[in-house]
Amino acid sequence: MVNTFCYSGTVKDSRKKQSKSTKTRTGEISLSARGVGYIADPENDADIEIQPESRNSAQHGDTVEIVLEGKIRGRTQGRVVKVTHRARNTFVGTVEKGSNGLILKADSRKMSDSISLSLPHNAKVGDKVAVKISQWKTSSGNPTGEITRAIGKSGTHNAEMEAIVFEGGFEIDFSKQVEEEANGIKARQSEIMKEEEKTRRDMRGVTTFTIDPADAKDFDDAISLKTLSNGDTEIGVHIADVSFYVREGTELDKEALKRSLSVYLVDRTIPMLPEVLSNDLCSLNPHTDKLAYSAIFKINSSGKVYDRWFGRTIIHSDKRFSYEDAQEVLNKKSGDYSTELTTLNALAKNMQRERHKNGAIDFGDDEVKFVLDEDGKPIDVVRRIRTDSHKLVEEFMLLANREVATYFYNLHQKNKTRENSLPLIYRVHDIPDAERVANLAVFVRALGFELPADTENLSAKDINALLERVQGDAREQLIKTAALRTMAKAIYTTKNTVGHFGLSFKYYAHFTSPIRRYPDLVVHRMLDLCQKKLKFDSGLWRKLEDIAIRASEQEKKAVDAERASIKYKQVEYMSDHIGEEFQGTITGVTEWGVYVAEDNSKSEGMIKVRDLPDDYYNLDQKNYALVGERTKRMFTLGDTVHMKVAGASLEQRTIDYVLVE
Numbered sequence: 001m002v003n004t005f006c007y008s009g010t011v012k013d014s015r016k017k018q019s020k021s022t023k024t025r026t027g028e029i030s031l032s033a034r035g036v037g038y039i040a041d042p043e044n045d046a047d048i049e050i051q052p053e054s055r056n057s058a059q060h061g062d063t064v065e066i067v068l069e070g071k072i073r074g075r076t077q078g079r080v081v082k083v084t085h086r087a088r089n090t091f092v093g094t095v096e097k098g099s100n101g102l103i104l105k106a107d108s109r110k111m112s113d114s115i116s117l118s119l120p121h122n123a124k125v126g127d128k129v130a131v132k133i134s135q136w137k138t139s140s141g142n143p144t145g146e147i148t149r150a151i152g153k154s155g156t157h158n159a160e161m162e163a164i165v166f167e168g169g170f171e172i173d174f175s176k177q178v179e180e181e182a183n184g185i186k187a188r189q190s191e192i193m194k195e196e197e198k199t200r201r202d203m204r205g206v207t208t209f210t211i212d213p214a215d216a217k218d219f220d221d222a223i224s225l226k227t228l229s230n231g232d233t234e235i236g237v238h239i240a241d242v243s244f245y246v247r248e249g250t251e252l253d254k255e256a257l258k259r260s261l262s263v264y265l266v267d268r269t270i271p272m273l274p275e276v277l278s279n280d281l282c283s284l285n286p287h288t289d290k291l292a293y294s295a296i297f298k299i300n301s302s303g304k305v306y307d308r309w310f311g312r313t314i315i316h317s318d319k320r321f322s323y324e325d326a327q328e329v330l331n332k333k334s335g336d337y338s339t340e341l342t343t344l345n346a347l348a349k350n351m352q353r354e355r356h357k358n359g360a361i362d363f364g365d366d367e368v369k370f371v372l373d374e375d376g377k378p379i380d381v382v383r384r385i386r387t388d389s390h391k392l393v394e395e396f397m398l399l400a401n402r403e404v405a406t407y408f409y410n411l412h413q414k415n416k417t418r419e420n421s422l423p424l425i426y427r428v429h430d431i432p433d434a435e436r437v438a439n440l441a442v443f444v445r446a447l448g449f450e451l452p453a454d455t456e457n458l459s460a461k462d463i464n465a466l467l468e469r470v471q472g473d474a475r476e477q478l479i480k481t482a483a484l485r486t487m488a489k490a491i492y493t494t495k496n497t498v499g500h501f502g503l504s505f506k507y508y509a510h511f512t513s514p515i516r517r518y519p520d521l522v523v524h525r526m527l528d529l530c531q532k533k534l535k536f537d538s539g540l541w542r543k544l545e546d547i548a549i550r551a552s553e554q555e556k557k558a559v560d561a562e563r564a565s566i567k568y569k570q571v572e573y574m575s576d577h578i579g580e581e582f583q584g585t586i587t588g589v590t591e592w593g594v595y596v597a598e599d600n601s602k603s604e605g606m607i608k609v610r611d612l613p614d615d616y617y618n619l620d621q622k623n624y625a626l627v628g629e630r631t632k633r634m635f636t637l638g639d640t641v642h643m644k645v646a647g648a649s650l651e652q653r654t655i656d657y658v659l660v661e
Helices: 157-165 176-187 188-198 250-257 276-280 321-334 338-357 387-414 433-446 459-468 476-486 518-532 540-575
Strands: 022-027 037-041 048-050 063-072 075-085 090-098 101-106 115-117 127-135 144-153 206-214 221-227 233-240 288-299 304-317 320-322 368-372 378-383 426-428 491-495 579-591 592-597 604-608 616-621 625-628 635-636 640-649 655-658
Touching: 022 037, 022 075, 037 075, 048 063, 048 518, 090 115, 090 144, 090 157, 090 338, 101 625, 115 127, 127 157, 127 221, 144 157, 157 540, 176 188, 176 250, 176 426, 188 288, 188 304, 206 387, 221 338, 221 387, 221 592, 233 304, 233 338, 233 387, 250 387, 250 518, 250 540, 304 387, 304 518, 320 321, 321 338, 321 592, 368 540, 378 540, 387 518, 426 604, 433 476, 459 476, 476 579, 491 540, 540 640, 579 635, 604 640
Parallel strands: 048 075, 115 144, 206 320, 604 655
Antiparallel strands: 022 063, 037 048, 063 075, 090 101, 090 127, 101 115, 127 144, 206 221, 221 233, 233 288, 288 304, 368 378, 426 491, 579 592, 579 640, 592 604, 616 625, 625 635, 640 655
16 A cells, blocks of 8 residues: 655745745645646635645645745745645656666656665666655755565566556555465365355255356356246345455455455456455355355335345355356347346346436446457457446346345434444445536536536436437537536445435445455445344444545545556557547547547547647637637537547657547
C-alpha cells in the first residue's frame, strides 16, 4: 500500500515573512496535469489557485499552508509557505540521467519533481523502479530517494503492468506466513468437509451451475434451481463461504483487509486471497462438493419473492458455463440445462422490468477488451457485448444483495439504537450533486436534448427518461458517459441513510463476491453473527465503519489502476498504427484542441487546435465547440470525425490525431 508520511514538513521560503494580518489557508492541494494547484476555499465557491512556481515543492494530495496573493483573471491566487503533511513517500518511475547522477522520473504526471537516487544502487538508465523518499526539504532542490524495488526494463509489458500495480499502492506477492496459513487449511480440507456436511443444509441434489467469463479462474457464485410442487421456483444463490476459511484475526484476514479487494488489469488479476483459496478451496469449481453461504428464495412466475432463507450450505456444481456457452443454449433453446436456463432467464427479465419500473438506471456498457500476444502486446480489440446470460447472473446477484441487506436492516437496525443493534456494511449510492446535475442539463441541451427534471430533485426515473430519448442517436454513448459521470460515487458505509440511487433500492449490500471484496466477507460474518444471536463488542460499529472507509479508498485506487492499464494498452495499440486512418467521436472540447475517441478501441487522443485546417479557432464554451473565426466551421462535442494517427507516446500516455478532410 502507499504509505502516508509526514516529515517536519517545513518548506524554507526566500520571500519576506508575511505580517500577522496576511490571510492564510490550510488544506489539501490537488494538481492538474499542467502542474497548477487548487485548494478549496471555505469562504468562496471557487478554489484558490496556486501557480507551479508558487507550490514550493507541494505535490498532489499534500496538506499545505498557503498565503493569499491577490487575483489573476478573477481567480484568487495562493502561495505555499509550508507543507505540513506529505500524502505519499513512495513513487514508481523510470531511471534517467540527471546533471548530478541518476534520477527517477515518476510515472505519475502529478509528481512534478525528479527524485535524486541515493547511493548505493544498481539501477541503470531505462530501469523501472520503486523509490521511497528519504529527504524532501526545500523547493531549491529535488527530493532524494532510495530504490526499494527493481521492477524491470521500462517499456516492457510486465514491467509497465507491475509498475501500475505498485503505483496504486498494491502488493503482488503474499508473505510466507500468509501462504503457509492458506496451505495449512488446504491440508485439512478432507477433514473439514466431513465435519461440515453434518451441520450444513445439503443442496448437492439440486441442479446447480456457475456462469462466468471464459477466462475466469475463480468462481464465487453459483445458481441452483428447483421447481416446487405448486409450480413456483426455488432459486438458490450460492456464494463461496470465504468467511469459514478466513477467520477474523488470522494472518489471512489481516492481509485480505489490507488489500480490501482484488485488482483487475488488462492482462492479470492481483487477488485479495492466495490462489490456494481463491482458485481452489473457496472457488465453486464444478463436479466437487463445496462449502457455500447461500440465499435461497421461493419465487412466483412474475418474479416476486415470497420466502427467503439465508445460511451455510454444501453444494455441488453440475456445470461450469461461460457466458458465451450459456447464451448459446438460450439462443438455440437446446443443450445442457436448457430448461433451467430458460426459466432463469424469464424470471430475470421480469425482475429487470420491475427494477426499471421502479427507477433503476441501466447505463449498459461500452467496454473493450484487448487481445494480447504472448509478449503482452495488443494485437486486436474486442467489444464486450452484454447478453442475456450476463443480465441473468446480474439480476440474481442483485436480488441476493438486496434481500440480505433488507433482512438485516429490518431485523437489527430498524427502530433500534446504535447500542443495541448490529452494524452492517452497506453499499450506498447517494443522489447526484445539484451542481453536477445542472451542468449535465446544460450539456445535453447543447446537444439538442432536455433533462426532464428539476436539478434540485433529480430522480433515477429522470435519468432513465433521458437515456430513452437518446437511444439510437449517434451521441447516445457520449450522453450516457456524461450522465454516468454526474452520478455520485457508490461507497461502503454502516450508515444506510440514502439507499442506492442508481439501483433504486432502499437497502443494498455486497454479499456475492467475498473472494474478491472484503466488505462481502464482513457481510457474511455479520449475517452469521446475527443468526447465531451472539454477543457483540460495542466497538463493532466503529470497526466496521473503518473497514468500509478503507474499502472505498482501495476501490478507487483499483479503478484508477485498471484504467491506467487500459490507457497504456490503448496508446501501445495506436503506436503500431501511426499514419493509419480511423473514425472517432469528439469527447471533449478545450481551447487547445478537441479530444477524440477512436470508435472501435475507444483510444482517446487529441487533435490540437493548431492542426485544425485553414482558420483560427475559438472556444465556444456554451455550445461545447471550437468555431473558426472566418469559416465559422464548428467542431462540436459528439461530432463524428475522420482522423489519422500522428503520434503516440507511451511515456506521456498520449495519442496525437490529425484531421483527415
